Amino acid sequence: MPDPDLAFAAHDHAHCAQDALARAEAVTAAAGARMTPVRRRVLEILLEEHKALGAYDVLARLAVEGFGNQPPVAYRALEFLVDQGLAHRIQRLNAFTACVHPGKDHAPAFLICRTCHMVAEAEASAARVSLDAEAAKAGFLVERSTIEALGLCPNCRGQA
Amino acid sequence: MPDPDLAFAAHDHAHCAQDALARAEAVTAAAGARMTPVRRRVLEILLEEHKALGAYDVLARLAVEGFGNQPPVAYRALEFLVDQGLAHRIQRLNAFTACVHPGKDHAPAFLICRTCHMVAEAEASAARVSLDAEAAKAGFLVERSTIEALGLCPNCRGQA
DNA sequence: CTTGACCTGTTATGATATTACATACATAGA
DNA sequence: TCTATGTATGTAATATCATAACAGGTCAAG
Numbered sequence: 001m002p003d004p005d006l007a008f009a010a011h012d013h014a015h016c017a018q019d020a021l022a023r024a025e026a027v028t029a030a031a032g033a034r035m036t037p038v039r040r041r042v043l044e045i046l047l048e049e050h051k052a053l054g055a056y057d058v059l060a061r062l063a064v065e066g067f068g069n070q071p072p073v074a075y076r077a078l079e080f081l082v083d084q085g086l087a088h089r090i091q092r093l094n095a096f097t098a099c100v101h102p103g104k105d106h107a108p109a110f111l112i113c114r115t116c117h118m119v120a121e122a123e124a125s126a127a128r129v130s131l132d133a134e135a136a137k138a139g140f141l142v143e144r145s146t147i148e149a150l151g152l153c154p155n156c157r158g159q160a
Numbered sequence: 161m162p163d164p165d166l167a168f169a170a171h172d173h174a175h176c177a178q179d180a181l182a183r184a185e186a187v188t189a190a191a192g193a194r195m196t197p198v199r200r201r202v203l204e205i206l207l208e209e210h211k212a213l214g215a216y217d218v219l220a221r222l223a224v225e226g227f228g229n230q231p232p233v234a235y236r237a238l239e240f241l242v243d244q245g246l247a248h249r250i251q252r253l254n255a256f257t258a259c260v261h262p263g264k265d266h267a268p269a270f271l272i273c274r275t276c277h278m279v280a281e282a283e284a285s286a287a288r289v290s291l292d293a294e295a296a297k298a299g300f301l302v303e304r305s306t307i308e309a310l311g312l313c314p315n316c317r318g319q320a
Numbered sequence: 321c322t323t324g325a326c327c328t329g330t331t332a333t334g335a336t337a338t339t340a341c342a343t344a345c346a347t348a349g350a
Numbered sequence: 351t352c353t354a355t356g357t358a359t360g361t362a363a364t365a366t367c368a369t370a371a372c373a374g375g376t377c378a379a380g
Binding site: 034036038039067068069070072073076080094 | 357358359360361362367
């Protein structure tokens, strides 16, 4: 993860989002998957901010733009994006966020600010190694793991 | 955590559960909290197996036993138990599991078997240290974190 | 024996997610 | 080009998870 925790830092977000979108196109092309209008639009919506959106929030946006307005429309597009590694599901929030580093094979930790609700990705490999090792002691084989932190982002810390 | 990953090992479960219950009484007494019939019963239900139960599963059990049969009855008892550290919420499952080590101040990782659905607690401090450090690099202050692993428990690995 | 805090129960509703089925589209093979 | 096949989308209906708001009951401190 070359640009850690981008989300909290001031950055050219238009560029950030456009870059992620371009990479997403490349990723799906490489995987032989189809980046359809709904899917692209959902990704764009998620990319607008470094926050997590609920499926119904996304759905509402889609509906006014003439896409379907039933839950499966949103859930399917979101599932596709998650499968392709273009978005992540935040368990703690029952919500979804665009991946900032599409293309990289990664399983990040998420830093969720309880005040401004921004969500950043953080490198999680060290934590995962510890977890896998601890699980191995019990004979448990970890296939996937969820690591999410709730707390205060640098900006909100300053204000408190 | 002195008896790591108890859940997956053969053990005298009646004793395990009874011990947890006894400690729970001690914990609540020490906290000046009330271990009422509903709350005790919910804890007992959770202690019957090393699995996670949804609030509505618990509620159904309560209802046939003459307790209230509306969701808040279960959610309130579960919330109480979680607050007291007597139960944990498993985010990934939207479900709850009894704490195996009540009284110890701990924030474990959870090992969730995708086949038999058993849930074990594992030591998470090393992983937490890594996570906190990584977050600190971004200026993020971690207040609480969720670490959950999905995979195969020793028993189910054997069968695969 | 009353007051105040807390617990329980109920109604109602809100929020999140999936199943099932019908229709439309895209692409590879005849 | 046509058409068969897999895949994507749209919709209705329903399942699952969770909370707000309020009424009544219990308990223990003063």
